Amino acid sequence: MAKDGITLVIATGNQGKVLEIQSLLKNYPVTLKCLNDFGPIPPVIEDGETFDDNAYKKASFTANILGFPALADDSGLVVEALSGAPGVHSARYGGKGLNDEARCRKLLKEMENIENRKAHFQCVVSIAVPGGPALTYEATCEGLISMEMTGQNGFGYDPVFYYPPLKKSFAQMTLEEKNQISHRGKTLHEIQDEFEKILKWIQQQLPVQEKFDCITD
Numbered sequence: 001m002a003k004d005g006i007t008l009v010i011a012t013g014n015q016g017k018v019l020e021i022q023s024l025l026k027n028y029p030v031t032l033k034c035l036n037d038f039g040p041i042p043p044v045i046e047d048g049e050t051f052d053d054n055a056y057k058k059a060s061f062t063a064n065i066l067g068f069p070a071l072a073d074d075s076g077l078v079v080e081a082l083s084g085a086p087g088v089h090s091a092r093y094g095g096k097g098l099n100d101e102a103r104c105r106k107l108l109k110e111m112e113n114i115e116n117r118k119a120h121f122q123c124v125v126s127i128a129v130p131g132g133p134a135l136t137y138e139a140t141c142e143g144l145i146s147m148e149m150t151g152q153n154g155f156g157y158d159p160v161f162y163y164p165p166l167k168k169s170f171a172q173m174t175l176e177e178k179n180q181i182s183h184r185g186k187t188l189h190e191i192q193d194e195f196e197k198i199l200k201w202i203q204q205q206l207p208v209q210e211k212f213d214c215i216t217d
């Protein structure tokens with residue numbers, strides 16, 4: 001499918017998300033850019049109380065600063081036995097200094113001796129235009145917190161999130177397998193279904209480019 005004039009910025013600093021979103025939108029008529037294609041921009045303060053709040057903040061902040069429509073994802077792992085933690089704080093669980101592996105280990109430690117392993121990933125995607133409104137899509141994926149880390153693929157909590165229908169952790173899946181069933185994959189599939197309408201909506205929101213004639217003599 002030919003790309004058309006609309007540029008959409010994938011507004012995330014998380015490379016794992018970039019790869020999944022690029023793969024899900026690669027055949028659609030839009031030019032995808034990521035934050036690395038631009039100079040450094042200030043970080044968004046993610047102080048919203050919900051995934052919706054934070055997704056909207058990231059999308060509209062990026063669209064306003066860069067002047068292009070932007071798509072942001074706010075997501076996280078919601079664990080039933082931990083009253084929904086780490087939830088909206090998934091990226092900062094355990095404190096700022098931890099990496100993905102240390103956060104997984106902390107979660108497994110918290111879950112030691114807990115029988116109820118039920119959890120779900122939640123994803124909210126917001127698509128915003130500069131200075132204007134935003135569209136919101138969301139989906140979840142149910143699974144279990146495993147007893148140990150398994151698999152090498154993906155990012156974040158993938159090694160501790162076991163998906164019973166495929167008998168694999170997210171980190172044991174290929175990108176394509178994960179994108180079929182994950183919270184982000186399902187959200188992006190909904191977006192794919194409406195993509196033509198979304199592109200029309202974006203076009204209507206963008207200011208009309210004025211044309212100026214040059215005087216050459």
Ligand code: ITT
Binds near residue numbers: 011014074076
């Ligand atoms: P951006 O805000 O720049 O998009 P981030 O990583 O900080 O990057 P979030 O604030 O949405 O993103 O935090 C989401 C965290 O939830 C993420 O860092 C992972 O730890 C976890 N997470 C979300 N989706 C995941 C997935 O598909 N697999 C594993 N962990 C995931």
